[in-house]
Amino acid sequence: MRRKVTLKQIAKELDVSISTVSKSLRDSSEISEDTRQKVQAFAKLYNYKPNNIALSLKNRKSKTICIIIPEIIHHFFATVISGVEHVANENGYNVIVCLSDESFDKEVINMEMLANGSIDGFIMSLSKETQQKRDFHHITEVISQGMPVVMFDRITNDILCDKVIIDDNLAAFNATQFLIDKGFKKIALLTTVDYVSVGKLRTEGYIKALKTNDLKVDENLIVKIEDTDNFEDQIENLILNNDLDAIFAVNEIFAVTAIKVATRLGKSVPNDVSVIGFTDGIISKYSSPSITTVSQNGVKMGEKAARMLLEKLEIEEEDYEEQYKTEVIETELVERESTK
Amino acid sequence: MRRKVTLKQIAKELDVSISTVSKSLRDSSEISEDTRQKVQAFAKLYNYKPNNIALSLKNRKSKTICIIIPEIIHHFFATVISGVEHVANENGYNVIVCLSDESFDKEVINMEMLANGSIDGFIMSLSKETQQKRDFHHITEVISQGMPVVMFDRITNDILCDKVIIDDNLAAFNATQFLIDKGFKKIALLTTVDYVSVGKLRTEGYIKALKTNDLKVDENLIVKIEDTDNFEDQIENLILNNDLDAIFAVNEIFAVTAIKVATRLGKSVPNDVSVIGFTDGIISKYSSPSITTVSQNGVKMGEKAARMLLEKLEIEEEDYEEQYKTEVIETELVERESTK
DNA sequence: TATGTCACCGAAAACGTTTTCGTGTTGAAA
DNA sequence: TTTCAACACGAAAACGTTTTCGGTGACATA
Structure with a gap:
């Protein structure tokens, strides 16, 4: 186990000063061809690499x-x-x-x-x-x-x-508009609690799209999920108590879980309910059915x-x-x- | 924009030496109660934090x-x-x-x-x-x-x-054995090329399980996937040309893709073909059907x-x-x- | 011979710490 | 008054670099 070699050691070994070694290795013109080659050869032999920490301190x-x-x-x-x-x-x-x-x-x-x-x-x-x-x-x-x-x-x-950032508001607006254009009227939103900035913005985009198209915003269709570990019940209630056309989820997990719950409740995706997600991750890609989603690169x-x-x-x-x-x-x- | 304060600056400001400052901050007994408090108060005021790089170099x-x-x-x-x-x-x-x-x-x-x-x-x-x-x-x-x-x-x-490591060989053996115990006889393997160490080991475990149970190892059922971007055809051929019971895939992507291809070909998972994967990631958890898998924590x-x-x-x-x-x-x- | 010009090299400072050792001051004991 | 310990503090080295500045010797020029 040989420790890393330093300028000092090279200097001592070759009987020159530290400065000479340093300059030689940096191809300074102050140094004679002779010593420069000697030093470089030695440095290469001992695999000299400058110490990053020392450089960091200096620079x-x-x-x-x-x-x-x-x-x-x-x-x-x-x-x-x-x-x-x-x-x-x-x-x-x-x-x-x-x-x-x-x-x-x-x-x-x-x-x-x-x-x-x-x-x-x-x-x-x-x-x-x-x-x-x-x-x-x-x-x-x-x-x-x-x-x-x-x-x-x-x-x-x-x-x-x-x-x-991405324009969360606009992206959500577009996603919702996409659903509206398909003719869906009862579009639910699965979102996060408001203090998550992106969740809030996406919620706003969703609402804006509804309003722009003169669709009424039904608070019952907006589900704010706090506990990301256990929210299937919330979705189940949403689906059972409302006659949904479509669901817009602000992330992949919400989307894939919505599909799962819907399927379990006998609703076919996309035949009975369309689902659109956010974030183009592996889940959206590999899920069956694969998920239409807002891709944020x-x-x-x-x-x-x-x-x-x-x-x-x-x-x-x-x-x-x-x-x-x-x-x-x-x-x-x-x-x-x-x-x- | 005030730069980070150093020991030297504190020393100068309080008209003491650098050593005194350093010792004061480290509660050295060499320093009088008086100066120590003075220094510490000043350091706190200016939010002194030792420079990590300097410490790294020293230590x-x-x-x-x-x-x-x-x-x-x-x-x-x-x-x-x-x-x-x-x-x-x-x-x-x-x-x-x-x-x-x-x-x-x-x-x-x-x-x-x-x-x-x-x-x-x-x-x-x-x-x-x-x-x-x-x-x-x-x-x-x-x-x-x-x-x-x-x-x-x-x-x-x-x-x-x-x-x-995990015992890839054993884990693959157990997974295969699990399928065998269910009564499956024609078990395919989706694996990687041999130079990937874990792929090779898992392949060996699969073979060992077959042999242990006196099942013949059919090379046609072993698909080595090199190009991880485009291998659906390979799987499709596997399924079409063999009357499979089950598939053991050495990773999640292979497993979920196998399910997708099988489903597309009209085979139901798990009713017609059982699939088992490797690595308990989000895909396995959220895919439908969710995937039985070897969990490597x-x-x-x-x-x-x-x-x-x-x-x-x-x-x-x-x-x-x-x-x-x-x-x-x-x-x-x-x-x-x-x-x- | 005196002066100047190079070419080549080394000393030292600097980056910001910690720590060892040395030194000066104080007070008490002899 | 002298001696000695205890106390409080500072100088300096060390970590490994880079760079500025100065110095030395050789050689050419006047």
Whole structure:
């Protein structure tokens, strides 16, 4: 087990100074051809690689960014990470992944832990708890220290920073309109509680579509699901007590569960009830029937967020001007078997 | 935008030495009650936090580990990350996630990039290409430098290090035996090409089960899928040309696709054909019919791998002895609707 | 011979910590 | 008054780099 070799060791071995070694390896013109070759040969032999930590300390940048997400097992977030990772890697950055587990405290701890030199910037999507508490001091804190933050998907308007979102409102509107165009009149909505920003926006889009088409908004058809572990009963009641045409669900799980419950209750999807979901994940693709859904391209969001962050990181301090953008990623309606 | 405050700045401001500040903050008994309180108050006011990079350099450890996986959008790998992340976080470690995209080169680049002080150890699952090339020099390299490596799931016996696996052979045997016990005789296998270690082992388990029960192994019933993007035809041929009882698939995608193709061909699952999968992901759970599957607990694997790595990291250099363990995580057969 | 110009190299600072060791001051004991 | 311990603090090294600045010797020019 031989430890990594350092400049100092090479210098000692070759009986030159550390500076000479460093310069030789960086092909400085100050060094004679002779010594340069000697040093480079030696370095190669011992497989010298500069110590990243030392470089980080010296340069005051770590070439590492952090992405904080509520859950990694959600396919959407996994795709976002994938996008972030690729852009970061292409530009010589590493990615630290932190999971908040939808907890405010974990989000705070993670940020504080890393905001001390370990990383150069954050990409994040808020935890449910944070959205509920509306406490963003940990984020304003790091921003005020000059660390760039890019928020995506679950964002807040209370914070000034770069953002990457989809137009949740419009996407929901379009999805609902799609159902209306098919001639459906009694369209139910499976959504989240209001403090989840995207859930709220999608609910608004749904309502807007109904109103635009002079359809009455029936509160009985709007089911707000809080407990994501056990909500089949809610859906069952919805279906039993209303004579539904169609269901619009704000995520994949809600959609696939709706299909399952409907099928169990003897309703055929899409013949009796059409179902449309949100997020084009593996469930929508592989479910039977496969699910018509609003595709929000996570990879693209991740790539965009990463690019925005790196851009901020690469500009010189002096030129820094606080100007924040909000990028909207296009959504797309993927038509599959669950609608007719 | 106020930059982070350093010991030096505090020292200057309070007109004491850097050492005094450092000691005060660490509650050293060398410092008088008076100055200590003064320093601590000032530090709190300015929200002082020690610079992690400087600490890393000093301590020669970064309190960061890296997990390298082939793909993050595979649910199984996401769950492993989740397990790793939690254990790491509990112990004050951060996790850098690297994706090899099944590419040998990316795997090598990632490892070389991080093995220079940035991280304290690796957790990894081999890329397909690496398994195919059987070139592991990048891994032996970092191990020989004294950096601990824990491999999981896709491992190789050519490398000596800690490993976390499931008994793929046994799990496949049990799954096949489960089908045999139900009375099925013509059991097909949907598997990967042989160089994927887990695919090969699962194939062996399947064959072993057949032989143990004196069933003949029909090569026509074994479909090795290379192109994971387009293999429906292969399955269709399998079903059309053979009078199958049951299908054992070595992953979720193969299983759900088999069900889809069978259904399309007019075969009912599970009434005409029973299907059993591998990996208890969201597909198996939400597909209709839901899929009976071998559950390999990714979270547990991740946790175990992280614990093994941290254990190696926490022991003192002197006590270090090269002794490697291979931990086997229990699998479980989750019975659902796709078998009868 | 004195001066200047290169080519080549080394010392040292800097990044932000922690820790060892040394030093000056105080008060009490001899 | 001297001695010694205890106390409180500072200087400096160390982690591994990069870079600025200065210095030395050789050689050419005046």
